[in-house]
Amino acid sequence: MMSATNDRGAPAAGSAAHRLARLLRHEVGDLLQSIYSTTAILLDRLPGGQSLERRLLGDLKQRAELCRLELDAALDLVSAPPPSDGALDLVPVLTTALAGLRARFPTLRIIEHIAGPSTVPADPRALNAALSMLLLAMGQGAREELRAELRPGPQRVEVELRRDGFAVPVEQLAWLNEPFATTQQAVFGMALALTARAVRQAGGFVAAESPKEGGVCVRIQFPVHAAA
Numbered sequence: 638m639m640s641a642t643n644d645r646g647a648p649a650a651g652s653a654a655h656r657l658a659r660l661l662r663h664e665v666g667d668l669l670q671s672i673y674s675t676t677a678i679l680l681d682r683l684p685g686g687q688s689l690e691r692r693l694l695g696d697l698k699q700r701a702e703l704c705r706l707e708l709d710a711a712l713d714l715v716s717a718p719p720p721s722d723g724a725l726d727l728v729p730v731l732t733t734a735l736a737g738l739r740a741r742f743p744t745l746r747i748i749e750h751i752a753g754p755s756t757v758p759a760d761p762r763a764l765n766a767a768l769s770m771l772l773l774a775m776g777q778g779a780r781e782e783l784r785a786e787l788r789p790g791p792q793r794v795e796v797e798l799r800r801d802g803f804a805v806p807v808e809q810l811a812w813l814n815e816p817f818a819t820t821q822q823a824v825f826g827m828a829l830a831l832t833a834r835a836v837r838q839a840g841g842f843v844a845a846e847s848p849k850e851g852g853v854c855v856r857i858q859f860p861v862h863a864a865a
Contacts, residue, residue, distance in 0.1 A: 658712045666708050672701040703824055706770055710827035713763070713834075724862045725761045727794060728753035731787055734769045738776045738783070745779055751787040755794045757859035759839040767831035774825040775800045775853065789861075793841075796857040804847035813845060832857065 676698035683691055728751055735749055776783060780802035788795045805825065812826035813833050832855075833843040841859040848854060 655716060658716070662708045662712045666705055669701045669705045669708070673698055673705070676701065703773075706773070707824060707827055709766065710770065710831050713766070713831055723758070723760050724756050725759045725764055726753065727755045727757060727787055727796065727859075730765055730768060731785060731796070734772045735785055737769070738772055741773070742776050742779070745776060746782045747785070748782065749785045751785070752789055753787065755787055755789040756862040757794055757839055757841070758862045759835060759859065763831075763835040763838070767828065767835045770824070771828040771832050771855065772798065774828045775855070778802050778805075778825065778853065792861055794859045794861060796859075797854065798857075799852065799854045801852040804851050805845070805853045810845050810847070813843060829855070 676694045680691060680694050680698065683694070731749070731751055735747055738745070739747055772783075772785075775798055779800040783800040784798070786795075786797045788797070809826045809829070812830040816827070816830040829843070829845060836843050836857055836859065839859055841857065843855065843857050845853065845855045
């Protein structure tokens with residue numbers, strides 16, 4: 638028996654896959670939120686000298702947050718793509734996401750070259766979530782440095798994200814075209830798949846590679862939004 642799908646190949650809103658994803662997002666998501674909130678309270682009240690306890694609680698808090706992001710991503714990936722008739726300025730999106738990355742990874746050197754305005758025809762909610770998750774995943778894998786460039790043009794806008802550190806396995810890069818191809822390092826794979834979907838909905842494309850020197854580079858191109 639074939640499962641219900643929409644005309645873009647994603648499971649329909651009433652399908653078993655979609656219902657299961659929503660159930661997991663609701664039930665497990667609430668549990669993860671409770672873990673995140675509890676660890677945050679304990680960290681705030683824990684005496685400063687207990688470094689081991691602080692490290693363990695901090696790791697638990699981070700893992701709960703990432704699992705919640707993965708659940709959100711899984712629900713998005715099995716849902717019908719959102720409409721792409723909105724418009725979004727990439728400058729505040731990237732600057733806000735990079736500011737959050739600095740707060741999360743204070744020792745990471747973040748270099749940004751962002752020119753604007755750069756308005757693209759994308760769904761704001763979908764693209765905001767995808768880019769934030771992608772930057773978080775890249776920040777986790779970086780050793781010392783992450784670079785972000787936004788280059789506007791007359792017809793297309795290009796975003797390039799590059800980090801040092803370990804190379805990305807081919808299986809993770811395959812998520813650009815085949816989500817859920819592997820369960821290893823799912824945060825980066827889901828972030829890449831979500832970004833690709835949001836960008837393609839806007840008429841753009843995404844490419845990712847691991848350079849010979851290591852690290853990973855993600856290039857995103859959008860068409861420029863045509864003002865009415």
